Amino acid sequence: MSIHHEVMLKPINEIAEFKKNLIPVNIPDTYALKPMFESIADEENIRNGVVAFRDFLYLFFDRLITDGHSYAKPPKKPSSMADYPFLNNIANLLVEIGYHGKLSESGDSLLITGMPLCSVSIDEAGKKKAPKIPVTGQIECLRFLTLCGFTFTGIDLDAKTLLISEATPLEVSYPNNPILLTGLKAMSIADIELRTGRRYWNDHNLLRCDYRLMKSENTDITDVLKDFLHPLPDKIQDFALKLHQRYTDMGMTCTLSILDDVSFSYAHINKGRMDLSSRNKYQLRVWAFSYSMRNGYCLFVRAKKTDKYADVIKKFPLSLQEEIAKGYGCYRKMGRERCQGDCQGIRIPLDDGVLAISRDIETWLAHEVPSSLRK
Numbered sequence: 001m002s003i004h005h006e007v008m009l010k011p012i013n014e015i016a017e018f019k020k021n022l023i024p025v026n027i028p029d030t031y032a033l034k035p036m037f038e039s040i041a042d043e044e045n046i047r048n049g050v051v052a053f054r055d056f057l058y059l060f061f062d063r064l065i066t067d068g069h070s071y072a073k074p075p076k077k078p079s080s081m082a083d084y085p086f087l088n089n090i091a092n093l094l095v096e097i098g099y100h101g102k103l104s105e106s107g108d109s110l111l112i113t114g115m116p117l118c119s120v121s122i123d124e125a126g127k128k129k130a131p132k133i134p135v136t137g138q139i140e141c142l143r144f145l146t147l148c149g150f151t152f153t154g155i156d157l158d159a160k161t162l163l164i165s166e167a168t169p170l171e172v173s174y175p176n177n178p179i180l181l182t183g184l185k186a187m188s189i190a191d192i193e194l195r196t197g198r199r200y201w202n203d204h205n206l207l208r209c210d211y212r213l214m215k216s217e218n219t220d221i222t223d224v225l226k227d228f229l230h231p232l233p234d235k236i237q238d239f240a241l242k243l244h245q246r247y248t249d250m251g252m253t254c255t256l257s258i259l260d261d262v263s264f265s266y267a268h269i270n271k272g273r274m275d276l277s278s279r280n281k282y283q284l285r286v287w288a289f290s291y292s293m294r295n296g297y298c299l300f301v302r303a304k305k306t307d308k309y310a311d312v313i314k315k316f317p318l319s320l321q322e323e324i325a326k327g328y329g330c331y332r333k334m335g336r337e338r339c340q341g342d343c344q345g346i347r348i349p350l351d352d353g354v355l356a357i358s359r360d361i362e363t364w365l366a367h368e369v370p371s372s373l374r375k
Helices: 012-020 043-070 085-100 135-147 180-193 221-229 234-249 278-283 306-313 318-326 352-356 358-371
Strands: 109-112 151-153 170-173 253-258 262-267 287-292 296-301 346-349
Touching: 012 043, 043 135, 043 180, 085 109, 085 135, 085 180, 109 180, 135 151, 221 234, 221 253, 221 262, 221 287, 234 253, 234 262, 234 352, 234 358, 253 278, 262 278, 287 358, 296 358, 306 318, 306 358, 318 346, 318 358, 346 352, 352 358
Parallel strands: none
Antiparallel strands: 109 170, 151 170, 253 262, 262 287, 287 296, 296 346
């Protein structure tokens, strides 16, 4: 049996819909900012700018859904389901505009005199290096941003190709809601200077409107989970939050991980190991909530002790018994064609069907979680 490992690229409109769900719906009216942002504007203007940028992102992804196919071209050999270089280029361009742009006194425009990612550079050996945002990609990103309300003064957007660095100084504005520029400025600084860990090409703080990096106080993980669950029906949200509260109250650590998918994973972490990276904590998970382009919203359980409570499992609905009996593991190693993420655990979709077995899932976790502590 031949095994194919080719990546099945998702249409750009589906990726846009996926990423749009990651935008926080409930941004607080008041929250304190880190002192480093005092030089940009007062806190109220920055918070208003963040909300304006959030609203821009809704428009941005709606435009991707309707017009993205004309701009986001797939690579010949995609490395993931969301491998559209256009998304990476436009996210980096927005960060460059915000980080390197100087706000006018009125806050109505940003003046750009240089953007390193859009410029040719010289390495230590004296050789020219192409811009990290390709020349052909720069002009199409600017054109798409004009569809979303941005205005660029001092540049010819009808040119076939364009090196932005050759068109500076460049004035950037957003006439529909100028306060957005203040939010973009602050969030770009946070993305460059406050983000920890490796910068993955397919995860952009800016495109998720991750304003929480700017807060002076840590955010309660429960509030982040509520934002994560917001597209789901109320009863499913309540079920998920109930599980979260029960097991965090029991001492399990909830860790947010954002790679190809978004996960809230639950693990037993000893106090002496709390400084583990989020990736290492994720690897110790017993169960998790996940949102991915492959499977949507799911609950994953890495059940390893089912033999300890087999009599309990026999009382579950047959469909759940069958899923538990399958176990989990690498889809490819099991002789199947494409990776389905089965190594994450036994998958239970967070759809209407989960409500019918919600009590069984609670019973299942009530037996699996304590068992996972036993050696």
